[in-house]
Amino acid sequence: MKSAKFDHQRAASLDDALKALGNADGEARIMGGGQSLGPMMNLRLAQPDLLIDISRVGGLDGIEVSGDVIRVGARVTHARVEDGEVPGVTGAYMQTVASGISYRSVRNRGTIGGSVAHADPSADWPSALLALGGDVVIAGQDGERRMPLDDFQVGPFATGLGFEEILTGFELPALSDSAKCGYYKVNRKPGEFADAIGAVVIGVSPRVVCGATEAAPFRVSVAEEKLAAGATEISVADARDMIAVHEPGFDDYDLQIHAVALSRAVGRAFA
């Protein structure tokens, strides 16, 4: 399987990339590491007319802490997160997530921003970062704006990113040492896309995410309330009821694997 034809433009700067997006005739896609878009193009599920390559654009691959916020550039690779470059409790949680994404040779090129912008519901970062909370940083013709991760993904492969905007990074909470995090992914082989994801981050207040559904990952409010009230575990049976409130369309199997993922993620948070 080979990609369909496309024009390729290597952006020298963010402005350059934004201009290219603005001037594009037909469908233009931004490519960083290309590890989501590359396969999609080879399978011809994606056939952009123009590929704007931002792999050389400076300023998008930084990791910096300022106060209680960690700024992570869109082009930070999964491998760098896996190797522990993001500091603290937030970093340790992200390290666990990153190490389960695909395989090292994909993680060396695949980027956190690309994954979230691509918004595959079965990918790890959309669910994992939603549990963390914080903002997506977006650049457009009129400058920079921020959007809460809570609002960013609106459906499968659908986000709040405008046609002429580029995701440039994230502002994530620097969790305190007392914060608890758990992540559990149901898949049949390490590195595969998830069949179900449970992500739990208990920082200032608990955030519980059910992911790898056929829509956007969502927060499980009843589970969050229960953890806020002091619970340290959630049984699979309870998790089924909690998830069913949000996803009445789940069949028995989907409900079960998502409940197992959620229950085990809570277990890992309190392990």
Added chain:
Amino acid sequence: MTELTLKINGEDVTADVETRLSLADFIRDHRRLTGTHLGCEHGVCGACTVLMNGEPVRSCITFAVVADGTEITTIEGFEDDDPMTLLRQAFHENHALQCGYCTPGMLVAARDIVTRLPDADEDRVRLELAGNLCRCTGYVGIVNAILSVIEKRRL
């Protein structure tokens, strides 16, 4: 068409390529370096794994134009590489291949494991190999070969 300049196995290469050409097809069809194999062409099987600037990447889902300015090492480019020399011998001794289709990618991935994870145990080696599919060996020989090289490099 786009002009591309890169280094492959130490040799400077300039070429005019179609933008949709994958790095794997460039390596195989344009450079006639057919040691790099193509299996799934969507990043799952690992047969096409090569080094880009010293790190393993999938050449099937990396467009050749993206590799502009980089240094690529294919399975043909490890002549004087100590870890690869040990791995080749170990693959031979442990019967770590039968048909050989996965072997070039397997060796590049194995080299990454032994150099990046000098303390890896069997479980870790198996986990790291999840991205390289072999349909002949059942992996036992491959895992043993890699573990034996990790052991040798400790001495």
